[in-house]
Amino acid sequence: MNYIRQLNAAFELFYSDDRLNPNHISLYMALFQEWNSSRFADTFFINRREMMNAAKIGSKTSYHRCVRDLDQWKYLAYFPSNNPFKGSKIRMTIFETADEPVGGHYRPGAGQLEVCRNPIEGQPADSYRPRERQLVVPSINNTKQENFIKGKRPAHQKEVIEFFKNRSCEKQEALTFFNHYQAVGWKMGNGSEILDWYSAAEKWILNLQNRRKNEQVSRWGTSSRSHWDHLRTTKNKDYDEPL
Known part of the structure; x- marks a missing residue:
């Protein structure tokens, strides 16, 4: 069958x-x-x-x-x-098995899927009752895979340029970031090694945006003061004097 x-x-x-x-x-x-x-x-x-x-x-x-x-x-x-x-x-009832030998037991042949397990000596044959299932875990070093995904340092400066471009930053700023950390061996200011250069780049861009925002506020304040300077006067007028 x-x-x-x-x-x-x-x-x-x-x-x-x-x-x-x-x-x-x-x-x-x-x-x-x-x-x-x-x-x-x-x-x-x-x-x-x-x-x-x-x-x-x-x-x-x-x-x-x-x-x-x-x-x-x-x-x-x-x-x-x-x-x-x-x-x-x-x-x-056995269906569609005219070309199979008739017998009381299933005899798997070449190319067939063997369903029945050979029972251990002294134990009954497998029952239909469910058994404990094991979770198949691929033999992959998860730590190495995580480090590969994160990336301690970029493979090439083009990767940094593309990263900054996707965040609407100029190429020159990407090169500045890359050259800075390349020179210090991809370490933080306290000497600890960078574990994720993407996070370091995000922080760099955030600091850049904050710095530019502060510069704009500073320029706006200076221009506003100069705009009103011509209305100021150093002479104290005495409106009680006769005309």
């Missing part, structure tokens, strides 16, 4: 079968996983509570209706059991 072809054929039937609702499909997939855990045996036993939980079906009535529908519509064969300790039996 080919695992991939089985699922593809099942999904094709789901697409064209208007009788199905989400509960039918969810239950089928839960049963398929249990079938997988039994290594695709001809028949396998199930527990109703476990199947309801796996399929996220909250009502026993809905569960029994769905499993009987799937049996009636030939997606599987359902053999109910009155023994709560034994469980009901299921035989899944």
